[in-house]
Amino acid sequence: MLSSEFYFNEITSRLSAKPDLDNATKMKAYMKDKFSFYGVPSPIRRQICKEIYAEHGLSEDPVSLAKQLWTTPYREAHYVAQELLLRSKKQWRVELIEDLEWFLTTNSWWDTIDFLASNVVGQYFKKWPEHQEEVILAWNKSPNMWLVRTSIIFQLKYKDEVDTQLLTQCILPHADDTEFFIKKAIGWALRQYSKYNAAWVSTFLAHYTLQPLSIREASKYL
Numbered sequence: 001m002l003s004s005e006f007y008f009n010e011i012t013s014r015l016s017a018k019p020d021l022d023n024a025t026k027m028k029a030y031m032k033d034k035f036s037f038y039g040v041p042s043p044i045r046r047q048i049c050k051e052i053y054a055e056h057g058l059s060e061d062p063v064s065l066a067k068q069l070w071t072t073p074y075r076e077a078h079y080v081a082q083e084l085l086l087r088s089k090k091q092w093r094v095e096l097i098e099d100l101e102w103f104l105t106t107n108s109w110w111d112t113i114d115f116l117a118s119n120v121v122g123q124y125f126k127k128w129p130e131h132q133e134e135v136i137l138a139w140n141k142s143p144n145m146w147l148v149r150t151s152i153i154f155q156l157k158y159k160d161e162v163d164t165q166l167l168t169q170c171i172l173p174h175a176d177d178t179e180f181f182i183k184k185a186i187g188w189a190l191r192q193y194s195k196y197n198a199a200w201v202s203t204f205l206a207h208y209t210l211q212p213l214s215i216r217e218a219s220k221y222l
Helices: 004-016 021-030 042-056 062-070 075-087 096-105 110-127 129-140 145-153 164-174 180-194 198-207 212-218
Strands: none
Touching: 004 042, 004 062, 004 075, 042 075, 062 075, 062 096, 075 096, 075 110, 096 110, 096 129, 096 145, 110 129, 110 145, 129 145, 129 164, 145 164, 145 180, 164 180, 180 198, 180 212, 198 212
């Protein structure tokens, strides 16, 4: 049985074997110099993982492997980790929510937050909806901006199954928030839902006062 350490070494060695310093510099600048990059484009990164998983299967402990990858300084390793979490959905256990909070609050920036929130967290609560309200409302009250953003946007892929009561509960406490990532999250969540229920979003905007950025984002498809 192959260990997480084997997968970690295999993934990181293949990523580091394809450095592109010019691309790495551009990627680092785009992310405000918050992370280091190998400079590996997304299609190549995904192909590397596809080949490894095709040859060896998934790790027996994908969460531990994802954590190992997440603690490296390289952002491509973080992307591999979050994609691995989603790919290993059949292996999820209810306790994963504690790990997800760790991922959301470690090496946080909009790129990983948005993937984790709309894909991994969103899918988690599809599997265990009984835990949704308690966790999401706790995150919504957190001093951590990224947990707040996650609480607002985790339903992005729920289409017409959005829990509008919960969405409202998550938006209103932050309606006056001047933080860009929160204002943007509110507008994004409403804009996405307007594709499936424009009347509800229109009524929401008419009833509540939001920041101008949130209103502009929410109104794009109305």
